[in-house]
Amino acid sequence: xxxxxxxxxxxxxxxxxxxxxxxxxxxxxxxxxxxxxxxxxxxxxxxxxxxxxxxxxxxxxxxxxxxxxxxxxxxxxxxxxxxxxxxxxxxxxxxxxxxxxxxxxxxxxx
Amino acid sequence: xxxxxxxxxxxxxxxxxxxxxxxxxxxxxxxxxxxxxxxxxxxxxxxxxxxxxxxxxxxxxxxxxxxxxxxxxxxxxxxxxxxxxxxxxxxxxxxxxxxxxxxxxxxxxxxxxxxxx
Numbered sequence: 109x110x111x112x113x114x115x116x117x118x119x120x121x122x123x124x125x126x127x128x129x130x131x132x133x134x135x136x137x138x139x140x141x142x143x144x145x146x147x148x149x150x151x152x153x154x155x156x157x158x159x160x161x162x163x164x165x166x167x168x169x170x171x172x173x174x175x176x177x178x179x180x181x182x183x184x185x186x187x188x189x190x191x192x193x194x195x196x197x198x199x200x201x202x203x204x205x206x207x208x209x210x211x212x213x214x215x216x217x218x
Numbered sequence: 219x220x221x222x223x224x225x226x227x228x229x230x231x232x233x234x235x236x237x238x239x240x241x242x243x244x245x246x247x248x249x250x251x252x253x254x255x256x257x258x259x260x261x262x263x264x265x266x267x268x269x270x271x272x273x274x275x276x277x278x279x280x281x282x283x284x285x286x287x288x289x290x291x292x293x294x295x296x297x298x299x300x301x302x303x304x305x306x307x308x309x310x311x312x313x314x315x316x317x318x319x320x321x322x323x324x325x326x327x328x329x330x331x332x333x334x335x
Contacts, residue, residue: 141322148227150309150327158321166322198263205251205270205313207323209263 110134114199114210121189121217129184129213131199139202140182144168144195145212151198157182189217221245222310222326229331231300238285239295239329241310249315252293253323254284257307266308269293300333307331 115130133140141156143166153166157176171193173185182201186193194217199210223242231237243252254266269277269284277284285294293312297304307330311323 139321143325148327150222150224151311151325153322153324156322167324196261200263202322205268206265207253207255207263207311208265212261 112199112201112208112210114197114213116213117211119213119215121186121215123189123191123217125189127186127189129186129197129199129215131182131184131210132180133182133201133208134180135201135203135208136179137201137203137208138179140176141166141200141202141207142172142174142182142184143198143200144193145198146195154184154197186215191217193217220326221324222312224310224326224329226329227327229329231297231331231333233302233333233335234299236296236298237300237331239297239308239310239331241293241295241326243291243293243310243312245291245312245314247314251313251315251323252284252286253311253313254282254293254295255309255311255325256304257309257328258303259306263309267295297331302333302335305331305333 112133138159142154143151155174157163197213200207250271252269256264267279281298283296307328309328310326313323
């Protein structure tokens with residue numbers, strides 16, 4: 109049972125490049141979400157999904173896209189990377205009450 | 219407006235002593251849940267404890283307890299008998315249910331706890 113997995117663990121991008129952060133869970137959870145963590149800001153919600161085919165915006169959605177074609181996968185796309193998107197990104201899935209987090213992706217945009 | 223407020227950016231405690239980390243929340247939803255997570259320097263998010271808004275008793279998990287004061291909208295984490303391994307960032311979070319809530323938790327900014335030997 110792998111829980112929530114994220115790839116890659118580390119990534120460096122140049123301004124303007126695009127990329128996809130992968131997230132998968134094997135717990136058959138309906139709710140999944142993406143957060144970004146910046147120093148002194150806690151975790152801020154980017155996008156979330158309440159089931160396959162259903163997504164919605166969180167607190168800081170600009171510059172990011174998501175889709176949910178299966179229950180297991182919830183990728184986060186950066187459309188045109190900017191230095192302000194330098195952050196640690198966490199994917200999470202929700203059980204009956206607890207959130208299960210992936211190990212995080214540390215992204216640097218130069 | 220902040221839904222979760224953690225007013226202590228940093229806290230220090232002596233090993234074996236108890237420490238309270240403060241958390242206040244703001245919601246008009248009668249159904250909500252409160253969480254505490256620990257983030258050690260290695261970066262992973264570790265679930266510690268959960269309190270539902272309708273739970274009559276304060277939640278406890280080993281050395282962790284949640285001091286839930288509904289009227290004051292307060293959900294403080296109490297760590298008893300601190301250990302060196304408790305040094306970490308601690309995040310309070312809230313999940314709202316009905317009334318437009320997404321059932322996805324929102325987080326406070328965190329409190330850094332350092333345990334001294």
